[in-house]
Amino acid sequence: LDTFYRDSFVEVDLSAIQYNIHQLQQRLDEKTGVYAVVKADAYGHGDIQVAHAALEAGAEGLAVALLDEAIKLRHAGIDAPILVMGWTRPKDAVVAAEHEIAVTVFQEEWLKEAGLLSFSKSLKVHLKLDTGMGRIGVRSVAEMERILSYMKEENFFSLEALFTHFATADEEGLDYFATQEKRWNELFSHFKRIWPENVEVHTSNSAASMRYPGRLDHYVRFGISMYGLYPSSVVKKERPIDLQPAFSLHSQLIHVKRLEPGESISYGATYRTGNHEWIGTIPLGYADGWIRRLQGMDVLVDGKRQPIVGRICMDQFMIRLDQEYPIGTKVTLIGKQGEQEISADEVADQLETINYEIPCMISNRVPRVFLKDGKTIDIKNSL
Numbered sequence: 126l127d128t129f130y131r132d133s134f135v136e137v138d139l140s141a142i143q144y145n146i147h148q149l150q151q152r153l154d155e156k157t158g159v160y161a162v163v164k165a166d167a168y169g170h171g172d173i174q175v176a177h178a179a180l181e182a183g184a185e186g187l188a189v190a191l192l193d194e195a196i197k198l199r200h201a202g203i204d205a206p207i208l209v210m211g212w213t214r215p216k217d218a219v220v221a222a223e224h225e226i227a228v229t230v231f232q233e234e235w236l237k238e239a240g241l242l243s244f245s246k247s248l249k250v251h252l253k254l255d256t257g258m259g260r261i262g263v264r265s266v267a268e269m270e271r272i273l274s275y276m277k278e279e280n281f282f283s284l285e286a287l288f289t290h291f292a293t294a295d296e297e298g299l300d301y302f303a304t305q306e307k308r309w310n311e312l313f314s315h316f317k318r319i320w321p322e323n324v325e326v327h328t329s330n331s332a333a334s335m336r337y338p339g340r341l342d343h344y345v346r347f348g349i350s351m352y353g354l355y356p357s358s359v360v361k362k363e364r365p366i367d368l369q370p371a372f373s374l375h376s377q378l379i380h381v382k383r384l385e386p387g388e389s390i391s392y393g394a395t396y397r398t399g400n401h402e403w404i405g406t407i408p409l410g411y412a413d414g415w416i417r418r419l420q421g422m423d424v425l426v427d428g429k430r431q432p433i434v435g436r437i438c439m440d441q442f443m444i445r446l447d448q449e450y451p452i453g454t455k456v457t458l459i460g461k462q463g464e465q466e467i468s469a470d471e472v473a474d475q476l477e478t479i480n481y482e483i484p485c486m487i488s489n490r491v492p493r494v495f496l497k498d499g500k501t502i503d504i505k506n507s508l
């Protein structure tokens with residue numbers, strides 16, 4: 126366990142992660158497995174610890190965005206299947222093969238360039254179809270045929286799976302989702318006609334896996350809801366499965382003072398006390414990802430909402446307290462105190478963004494404390 130010497134920290138509840146996976150597994154067809162999406166340091170939760178917890182909960186594999194993220198997991202001793210869902214450079218294909226990391230292919234040129242390298246181990250590849258996300262992937266039968274005919278000539282890789290990604294699975298309207306499904310079915314049935322071996326298919330993110338569990342996926346790619354957050358307000362309203370948020374952010378009061386009326390707080394002296402006020406200082410700031418636009422948000426002290434006043438600084442910010450509290454009183458910025466909760470959704474609303482961004486934005490300067498069954502089992506301090 127790392128140690129750390131500051132009063133602000135993220136708490137990651139690994140039991141919640143495992144609970145969320147079990148909720149999804151109960152909803153899915155028993156033939157459909159779960160890949161845990163642990164890219165971006167597990168959406169800011171801590172990729173190695175989340176990966177272990179997810180695999181222990183029955184996840185069959187892991188999905189990341191970058192080859193570096195996959196290699197980090199391998200170096201941590203994780204030998205489960207890992208897919209790099211994004212672009213990998215052709216010149217790095219041998220490194221991926223040596224680490225038995227599956228890469229995503231969708232360009233004939235990519236295969237030709239990688240094919241010039243010498244492989245001691247076969248390269249695992251997943252063919253990505255772009256059925257409407259408009260990001261990466263094969264879009265037409267002709268393109269797919271060219272890639273597959275090249276693949277038939279070569280044997281430096283093994284085609285493990287075919288996959289696609291939905292752009293609107295978390296929305297009310299299903300038209301575009303249906304369009305993507307139609308394109309998927311066209312391309313997939315054509316694929317089966319020209320590719321002799323069976324391959325696995327995986328198409329669904331959290332929203333699609335929770336809302337349409339009967340899809341014939343071999344596995345789903347479970348990201349945001351593994352962390353206990355719903356992908357959108359639509360899915361949150363539908364509540365297809367119960368979820369427990371895994372991420373919370375805490376600190377404590379390190380200074381408390383009573384001010385006379387008309388006193389100023391923080392840079393620019395933009396906040397003036399209206400009458401006698403108790404002001405608390407919290408050791409967290411925008412360098413920790415608690416950005417300046419969060420001024421005006423509440424935080425929780427003693428189970429009550431207390432507003433942030435004055436500009437958020439790089440390492441500290443101030444709140445107006447409803448009464449005097451001792452130094453060391455716990456402050457919760459994301460999470461629960463008693464009946465009160467400040468959720469990632471509420472922080473996202475304040476920033477006019479989506480909840481995905483919130484755990485990702487809390488920087489590496491904030492240590493991560495990992496809980497399992499209520500006990501601290503690991504601590505990650507990146508400094």
Ligand SMILES: Cc1ncc(COP(=O)(O)O)c(CNc2conc2O)c1O
Pocket residue numbers: 162210290329330331332346347348349350356481
């Ligand atoms: C290809 C792919 N599959 C699965 C997932 C998991 O989606 P979920 O977290 O909704 O379950 C993502 C998340 N990708 C992104 C999440 O936010 N921005 C993204 O590009 C993805 O890019």
